[in-house]
Amino acid sequence: MLNNITFGQYFPGNSFLHRLDPRTKIVGTLLFISSIFLAEKVTAYVVILVFTLLAIAVSRIPPRFVFRSFRPLWIILVFTLGIHMFSTPGLVLYAWGPLTLTQEGLRQGILMSARLLFLIIMSSLLTFTTSPIVLTDGIERLLSPFRKIGFPAHELAMMMTIALRFIPTLLEETDRIMKAQMARGADFSSGTIVRRAQNMIPLLIPLFISAFRRADELATAMEARCYRGGENRTRMKELALSWLDGIAACVFSLLLFLLAYLRWWH
Amino acid sequence: MSHHIIEIKDIEYMYPDKTKALDGLSLRILHGEAVAIVGANGAGKSTLLSHLIGVLIPSSGTVRIGDYPLNKETLTHIRRSVGMVFQNSDDQLFMPTVFDDVAFGPLNMGLPPEEATQRALDALKTVDAVHLKDRPPYKLSGGQKRSVAIASVLSMLPDILVMDEPSAGLDPYCRRQLITLLQSFKHTKIIATHDLDLVIDLCERTVVLSNGKIIADGPTLQIFNDDVLLQKGRLEKPLRMQGCPICKPAIR
Numbered sequence: 001m002l003n004n005i006t007f008g009q010y011f012p013g014n015s016f017l018h019r020l021d022p023r024t025k026i027v028g029t030l031l032f033i034s035s036i037f038l039a040e041k042v043t044a045y046v047v048i049l050v051f052t053l054l055a056i057a058v059s060r061i062p063p064r065f066v067f068r069s070f071r072p073l074w075i076i077l078v079f080t081l082g083i084h085m086f087s088t089p090g091l092v093l094y095a096w097g098p099l100t101l102t103q104e105g106l107r108q109g110i111l112m113s114a115r116l117l118f119l120i121i122m123s124s125l126l127t128f129t130t131s132p133i134v135l136t137d138g139i140e141r142l143l144s145p146f147r148k149i150g151f152p153a154h155e156l157a158m159m160m161t162i163a164l165r166f167i168p169t170l171l172e173e174t175d176r177i178m179k180a181q182m183a184r185g186a187d188f189s190s191g192t193i194v195r196r197a198q199n200m201i202p203l204l205i206p207l208f209i210s211a212f213r214r215a216d217e218l219a220t221a222m223e224a225r226c227y228r229g230g231e232n233r234t235r236m237k238e239l240a241l242s243w244l245d246g247i248a249a250c251v252f253s254l255l256l257f258l259l260a261y262l263r264w265w266h
Numbered sequence: 267m268s269h270h271i272i273e274i275k276d277i278e279y280m281y282p283d284k285t286k287a288l289d290g291l292s293l294r295i296l297h298g299e300a301v302a303i304v305g306a307n308g309a310g311k312s313t314l315l316s317h318l319i320g321v322l323i324p325s326s327g328t329v330r331i332g333d334y335p336l337n338k339e340t341l342t343h344i345r346r347s348v349g350m351v352f353q354n355s356d357d358q359l360f361m362p363t364v365f366d367d368v369a370f371g372p373l374n375m376g377l378p379p380e381e382a383t384q385r386a387l388d389a390l391k392t393v394d395a396v397h398l399k400d401r402p403p404y405k406l407s408g409g410q411k412r413s414v415a416i417a418s419v420l421s422m423l424p425d426i427l428v429m430d431e432p433s434a435g436l437d438p439y440c441r442r443q444l445i446t447l448l449q450s451f452k453h454t455k456i457i458a459t460h461d462l463d464l465v466i467d468l469c470e471r472t473v474v475l476s477n478g479k480i481i482a483d484g485p486t487l488q489i490f491n492d493d494v495l496l497q498k499g500r501l502e503k504p505l506r507m508q509g510c511p512i513c514k515p516a517i518r
């Protein structure tokens with residue numbers, strides 16, 4: 001089950017998106033997210049939809065991988081849709097006990113989940129087309145101006161690299177501990193919510209202990225290989241902007257501009 | 267310059283919870299020697315190895331590696347010349363891909379990227395794992411993980427290789443490959459293990475540890491033939507030396 005998640009994975013390739021500098025992609029994604037939140041009218045959503053589809057096409061990532069990326073997050077999507085559908089006041093379409101489905105709610109719900117959907121797709125495109133090392137290098141470089149005021153840019157980037165790497169290991173560990181406890185009669189899947197939450201406690205304790213032990217061993221292993229933070233450490237690839245990044249920057253700015261225009265002046 | 271590459275004098279170590287793991291231990295190892303550290307679980311093998319790369323600092327006594335006494339100032343230098351392969355490869359491999367992991371040490375040493383890349387590829391070639399270079403380490407098999415963990419240390423070109431239970435958890439085929447690989451290394455080797463058969467193949471000298479003390483130190487075969495000593499160290503004579511009563515023609 002856990003193997004099907006593609007979110008956060010990297011697919012090596014040589015597309016336009018793959019060749020962009022990670023900094024461009026990170027800033028571009030942020031611009032895109034700002035654009036999403038400017039969208040209100042249906043035309044604006046159409047623009048974003050077209051843009052997203054184009055981005056998927058340009059990335060040359062098989063669309064089924066892209067769509068698989070939000071599979072683990074569909075609960076959040078449905079939840080968002082539901083909350084908005086039933087809690088927005090307006091023209092009642094359907095009443096079902098205390099729940100009333102309104103026209104405004106339906107519209108709002110669909111638009112909000114669409115925003116989320118676009119956000120997930122674009123951020124997974126970012127991770128699909130950027131190897132984790134390069135991605136964190138980009139983050140480190142973007143944050144490095146703040147180093148002057150004591151911000152640990154390198155350490156933060158290294159932390160993210162390692163955290164991402166250990167997510168699958170921790171999931172595996174959770175799975176193993178759960179199985180070990182189920183073999184001794186623990187029950188994680190029935191009872192009231194309170195009961196289930198209580199049953200999770202014996203799961204969390206060994207998980208925390210093993211995570212701390214692991215962190216300790218990890219620090220030792222890093223030190224043993226001469227790691228002393230960012231000082232003196234060389235980088236695999238110095239990042240360099242090219243004309244591709246210029247094009248991408250223009251495209252993302254244009255999108256933001258277009259959406260601002262649709263929202264305020266159209 | 268001393269001709270001992272490792273010189274440990276009267277070290278004691280007590281864990282914060284007052285467990286005395288090393289209790290007055292002295293050891294000298296020469297250039298190019300292959301030494302096995304054997305002993306029961308909890309005898310202090312891992313603790314001893316941790317002292318060789320300065321992960322632990324002895325409560326009393328001294329550790330000398332090459333020309334330098336081990337202390338805060340020489341730590342970086344010493345860690346370049348001593349490569350440690352940990353017991354648990356899962357924690358030794360922490361980067362997103364095998365290549366990044368093997369290049370991690372050289373980059374920390376401040377080598378230019380081309381040289382770091384070359385070293386990483388050479389090390390992967392040595393352990394026959396170049397084809398794994400773009401894979402995430404957690405998806406590898408146990409044997410592959412061990413190979414990559416060894417490569418990640420080799421890429422730093424250490425003089426001394428220190429390994430904690432290198433054959434634990436490997437199937438017979440992988441174990442044999444590991445032994446062949448280690449036999450091909452010219453480094454000074456220090457191997458903590460329960461696998462006495464591996465010791466026969468790799469180490470001419472064996473040190474037996476019990477409760478944080480050295481109870482024997484000498485030629486491997488001589489030690490393995492001393493039944494009283496083995497019993498005292500809570501060890502079992504390697505199968506190969508037991509002279510199987512069923513198939514008779516015993517190996518001397």
Ligand SMILES: Nc1ncnc2c1ncn2[C@@H]1O[C@H](COP(=O)(O)OP(=O)(O)O)[C@@H](O)[C@H]1O
Nearest residue numbers: 281283285287306307308309310311312313314
């Ligand atoms: N982190 C620790 N804290 C406290 N005691 C420890 C720790 N690690 C090991 N010990 C104790 O130190 C002794 C030696 O352990 P260790 O060096 O791991 O033995 P070995 O590797 O030979 O099995 C054991 O008694 C063990 O319980």
Ligand SMILES: [Mg+2]
Nearest residue numbers: 311312353430
């Ligand atoms: Mg041990």
